[in-house]
Amino acid sequence: MDEHQGLTALIESAWAELNGSDARRRDLCLDTVSDVLESGRLAQDYVERTVGRLVTVALSGENYAVRESALHAVCTASAHYELPYRVVEPLAAGADGFEPLLLAYVLAVLGSTRDRAALPVVERFLNHPHPEVRREASEALTDLHWPREPTQDTRA
Template sequence: MDGYQALTALIDSAWEELRNPDTGRRDLCLEVVSDILETGRLTQTDAERVVERLVTVALSDESYAMRESALHAVCTSSNCYELPFRVAEPLAVGVDRFEPLLLADVLSILGCTHDQAALPVVERFLRHPHPEVSGEASEAVKELRWRREPAQDKTA
């Protein structure tokens, strides 16, 4: 087994472990997935598949800790991989489900897509009563608008 196969085997093992009823063990598995994403050693396609699965966990798990870990892993992935909006779009659709601290992570993720389709969703939270949320919305809007500007305007 080469190094890449070992990484993907670890991820597959983590997905299997998500069936475990022990939240602590499941949370640890998401940390392993996050650590693997942080290496930047997955292909873009494999990273997108992993992120899609993490988004599903973030939207569906009953445990706050699990949803937080899943979103953290997605945020981590954006340091090494380009996240297409289609991968994060379920977060945009389900944005109103999240508690304020998790919502800030969701907005950050949407900003990292650099896709204008995320802009209307993110802009809704610019005046959110929680400063963490409104601040992250502001940063995400800046990121989305910066990517929209022509290249010569970015240096000004």
């Protein structure tokens, strides 16, 4: 089994356990997914599918800790891969339903896409009552105005 297969097997195992576990265990499964995404060694199409699943969890009726872990994993992915806006767009559509800390994650992810389609959503939160949300909206706005720098594929 090569490295990529080993990493994807870890994520698939976490997904399988996620479906049949209690909230604490689901939280730990999502931490595993985040750890694997942090490696930066997965194929882009696999990352996009994984992030799509994480977005679904973040938007679910799960408890706060599980949704926070899902969003943390999406942020981890956005730090190591170029996530297209279309993959995280459901977060933009559901942004108003997030608690302030979770909303900060959402804004960071939207900014990381460097896609100006996220501008209207991000701009709405520049005057949010919570300072962390305002700060993250401001940073996301800055990110959205800067073009994405070319990245090098670290998978060898």
